[in-house]
Amino acid sequence: MRIKEVQIRKMKMTMKSPFTTSFGSFLDKDFLLLEVKDELGNTGWGESVAFSAPWYNEETMETNLHMIRDFLIPLVVDREINHPDEVNELFKPIRKNNMAKSAVEGAIWDVYAKRNKQTLSKALGGTKDQIDVGISIGIHEKTEDLVKTVRGFLDEGYKRIKVKIKPGFDVEVMRELRKQFPDVPLMADANSAYRLSDIELLKKLDEFDLMMIEQPLASDDIIDHAQLQAELTTPICLDESIHSLEDTRKAVELGSAKVINIKIGRVGGLTEAIKIHDYCMEKDIPVWCGGMLESGIGRAHNIALTTLPNFILPGDTAGSSRYWEEDLISPEVVAENGVITVPNRYGIGYDINWDAMERYTVDRWTYKAE
Ligand code: OSB
Numbered sequence: 001m002r003i004k005e006v007q008i009r010k011m012k013m014t015m016k017s018p019f020t021t022s023f024g025s026f027l028d029k030d031f032l033l034l035e036v037k038d039e040l041g042n043t044g045w046g047e048s049v050a051f052s053a054p055w056y057n058e059e060t061m062e063t064n065l066h067m068i069r070d071f072l073i074p075l076v077v078d079r080e081i082n083h084p085d086e087v088n089e090l091f092k093p094i095r096k097n098n099m100a101k102s103a104v105e106g107a108i109w110d111v112y113a114k115r116n117k118q119t120l121s122k123a124l125g126g127t128k129d130q131i132d133v134g135i136s137i138g139i140h141e142k143t144e145d146l147v148k149t150v151r152g153f154l155d156e157g158y159k160r161i162k163v164k165i166k167p168g169f170d171v172e173v174m175r176e177l178r179k180q181f182p183d184v185p186l187m188a189d190a191n192s193a194y195r196l197s198d199i200e201l202l203k204k205l206d207e208f209d210l211m212m213i214e215q216p217l218a219s220d221d222i223i224d225h226a227q228l229q230a231e232l233t234t235p236i237c238l239d240e241s242i243h244s245l246e247d248t249r250k251a252v253e254l255g256s257a258k259v260i261n262i263k264i265g266r267v268g269g270l271t272e273a274i275k276i277h278d279y280c281m282e283k284d285i286p287v288w289c290g291g292m293l294e295s296g297i298g299r300a301h302n303i304a305l306t307t308l309p310n311f312i313l314p315g316d317t318a319g320s321s322r323y324w325e326e327d328l329i330s331p332e333v334v335a336e337n338g339v340i341t342v343p344n345r346y347g348i349g350y351d352i353n354w355d356a357m358e359r360y361t362v363d364r365w366t367y368k369a370e
């Protein structure tokens with residue numbers, strides 16, 4: 001297979017409602033999409049999950065644009081690529097910039113699956129035709145509003161509730177949620193808002209029988225997390241700290257986490273995500289697929305990945321309508337009673353909603369093989 005053309009689109013979308021984490025609030029979503037074309041005219045799509053500011057990690061939409069244009073596209077255009085795993089190898093000399101790498105690699109996985117007349121799920125080694133999904137809910141100033149929001153999503157059927165916490169919005173919020181929803185699978189995501197010195201406060205969360213607490217400590221830490229996990233009964237799940245199979249191995253060996261959140265962008269693409277999945281399966285560490293408030297393109301990649309067998313816990317890949325008035329794909333992603341049916345068409349399995357695609361595109365660049 002040869003990639004003959006790559007188009008980058010800068011997108012601007014607005015979410016239905018603001019989403020607040022311990023590190024900031026999102027309403028407008030600026031991001032990049034990639035469309036690659038092979039020598040036979042097949043096309044594949046990828047999404048960069050980098051945000052416009054470096055809050056979640058060090059990457060941004062603009063650093064991704066720079067990396068993709070100046071370093072990554074030249075490595076793949078007009079080169080003979082037999083399998084997308086080779087892209088992971090081709091990108092190795094470039095350090096980090098995982099979300100930029102993942103956008104390119106994801107588009108190549110999609111085109112690879114299409115030319116082989118396979119679903120992306122099948123190409124990745126997926127085995128499920130339906131996936132269970134949960135929902136991630138941002139910080140609400142008033143706990144009574146949060147309770148209402150949670151109830152609404154439970155009524156829609158989502159299989160587990162994740163809420164964001166930060167200092168001042170933690171123990172009492174979780175106490176109230178547990179009181180209102182005694183049997184619901186419930187978890188909390190701190191997005192690195194605490195330090196090991198907060199251990200007494202974090203131990204209080206053990207009372208609420210949470211499925212896990214996600215990334216309580218620093219975004220680059222696995223040492224303090226191991227110490228914290230030794231003191232907590234609630235399993236720790238790592239998100240921000242995991243960028244590769246190697247990071248996963250070290251965290252598991254140290255005992256820093258009992259669950260891993262796999263985000264395709266954060267780990268540099270689907271090939272690395274599968275390696276992490278396989279390693280965790282061997283070590284009896286359950287994984288789930290995280291989300292980055294993606295459009296339907298990134299969402300479709302998340303769905304395909306989640307069909308692998310060790311994605312045992314419901315992920316954050318909610319339906320399109322949770323985020324967008326109108327998504328970029330057709331049909332949109334629908335979560336019915338907390339279950340998404342995996343599409344059976346080739347590649348990512350969804351068509352482009354071209355009308356929405358053009359409307360939300362604010363800039364574009366095309367690179368062609370000579
Ligand atoms: O930590 O998982 C996270 C959103 C933005 C940045 C980081 C995170 C999140 C979410 C929402 O939790 C996931 C989603 O619904 O896509």
Ligand code: MG
Pocket residue numbers: 189191214215239240261290
């Ligand atoms: Mg998280």
